Amino acid sequence: MSPRSAAVNEELRRRSRDRLLQATVELVAERGYEATTLADIADRAGAARGLVSYYFPGKAQLLQSAVHRLMHRELAAGLEREPRTEDGRELLARAIDVILGLARDRPLLMRTHMAGLLRAEGFIRCPEQQRLASLLRETVAEYGSADPESDYRMLRAHLMGAVVGVLLPGAPMPAELLRAELFQRYGLAWELGVPPGEKPRAAGA
Known part of the structure; x- marks a missing residue:
């Protein structure tokens, strides 16, 4: 029997790693x-x-990788x-809707993340x-940003803030208002992206 090629071995490693990441998302969403x-x-x-320890130094690193894979x-x-x-x-609207949708639909997983x-470890x-x-x-480059790196970081901060707003225990904000x-x-x-319904009225309107 001839030995497996480097490409075959690499593909097997990728699949093993992906199975671990998928299992992490499923179990944390189910059990915490x-x-x-x-x-x-x-x-x-x-x-x-x-094999888990071979790919990841610990559970925290594994979870971050798993959730980032899901988000990607x-x-x-x-x-x-x-x-x-x-x-x-339209692309930026879709991106915002995807991230807010994950916070709405997978609250335990995203709150843990x-x-x-x-x-x-940050x-x-x-x-x-x-x-x-x-x-x-x-996406921010397609939106027309002249400085995609800086604007990506700002978008990331805004999205993280919105996700926290949706998930904040005891004082959550409606995803529609944050959107x-x-x-x-x-x-x-x-109307861009995937509108969840009627546009909410502004506070005091």
């Missing part, structure tokens, strides 16, 4: 962070326990959905995070 162990993740992924995949699908477009305003970002740069950053950077604020900030018509 503390109740999910690395052994649970390995079992769900059908992988050896040692959801964002890519949202930007490329039919009808396809190169309209920068945001809490992890505020821990001592924002972890990994391939999944870099793919997400690249996609958002491309309206972001759309006003970027000069986007409410």
